Structures are given as structure tokens and as C-alpha cells.
Amino acid sequence: MNFLTSLKISAMGMRAQRKRMDIIASNLANIETTRTGKGGPYRRKIVVMGTKSIENFDSVLDSQIQGPEIEAVVEDQSPFRKTYNPSHPDADENGYLLKPNIDLVVEMTSMMMARKTYEANISAMKTTRTMILKALEILK
């Protein structure tokens, strides 16, 4: 276990949040998409976070050190939003149009959470960096 492990872990956290941002951006961009390749409106996607041990042969005991990782991206199975819009080509016979099950507020909130977590990881990385530089000063 050393400083490089700290940096690696912070990097893993940043990567997970960045990937999560991709998914949130995709949800936000498709908030009005009513046609997809699979048919029907776009379904909201959610990331599932898990942990991953850092593989390091020279310190097997450090296997307790676990960084976050995106394990899967799943589709939110909640019902679609139903709006009345008979003139839309994708509307059903009663004039109702199904729109993606995306809530703007929810997406914005998770976006802020992702950003804050990303920033927290950067702070941790900066602290580690300061410590490394301090250690190098001993050599002077």
C-alpha cells in the first residue's frame, strides 16, 4: 500500500462518476425521444455501482482496498409518461403519446451528485499529491 494506490483509487472513483455522467447525459438528451431501435419510447438508464479490489501481487493483504466501479447499466422499468397529443404520429388510438420515463429533476439531482463526488475525488488526489511532494522534500 502506498501513495500510488491512493491515486489509483481516486482515479477509479473519478472514472466511475464520469461514466455515470455519460448515462445521465444520455437520459437528459433523450428526454423527448419517442422512437428507438427497439420500438417504443426511450427507457431511462440507471448505473449500478459496485466495488472492485485493486489487484496487486506484492500485497495480497491489501485486498481490502476496494475502489468503486460501474457494474452494470440497467433500464428503469417504471411506466412511461403519458401525455395527450393526438396529432403526434406516435400517439395511440386514444390520442395518448408515451414519453420516456425520465424526470428532469431526478436527472439534474444525480448530475449534481456526480459532480460533487468527482470534485471530492479530486480533492483527495490533490492531498495525496501534496503528501508525495512533501515526501520528496526529505531527499533534499
Next chain:
Amino acid sequence: MTDSLSYGNTLRVLKDAIRVTQKRNTLISMNISNLETPNYRGKDIDFKTAMDRAMTPGQNVRLAKTDPRHIDIASDTGIDVEPDEEEGEWNGTNWVNVDHAMMKLTENSLLYRTATDLLLKKIALMKEVIREGGR
């Protein structure tokens, strides 16, 4: 490291302090990076206990070997990693508390700075002694 007869205990204690804070930094970084991981429980080292153990000779925990041909594992295992008791507050996703973790990160970094600064001071003193003694 150096023999305690000629240099005193300072270097050894500082070395241990640096080692413990370094390890702690990794754990705190890990807690911060897992802020959004469901069901994650923060881990930490108790600085005082770790230092007490490191400074008491013969207290370092060694792993038992079931075969003499097994490779020795470094005495680094003397530091216990435990679930963090203080941040045992469920926030809906997991048990990590961001302000608490950031505070610990800063506190630990300051401890590290103190230890390295003291080490630098000690080395400067030793250099001074060598230089003046050689005159």
C-alpha cells in the same frame, strides 16, 4: 532504520508515523471514492492504536506460516484496518459521510506534514552535528 543508540528514537517514531498516515490516506481516499457505492461502509485506522502498537517492540503481528517454504509477509500487517465506527450513519445509499471524510483527509495530511517536517528538522540537526564535528 538506524540504531536507537546513536540517533535516539526520533527517526523510528517518525518513520512509523509517516507509514501510518500514508496508509490512512489510502483508506480515506478509498472512502471518498466510494461515496456513491451502495451499502459501502467506510474503513479507517485508529492513529493512536496503530502508533502505540508500532512503538511497542515485539508487538508487531506476524502471519503464521503453515509451511516453512511460504514467503514471509512484511511486518506492515501490524496496522489494523477496521470499519469506521464514527461514520456509522445510514444516508440512504451507504455509510460514508462526505464532510467527515474530507475533514479526516485534511487532518491526516496535516499529521503527515508534521511528521515529515520533524524528520527534515532531525536530518538537518544530524547534518549540522556532522559538519561541526568534522572541523
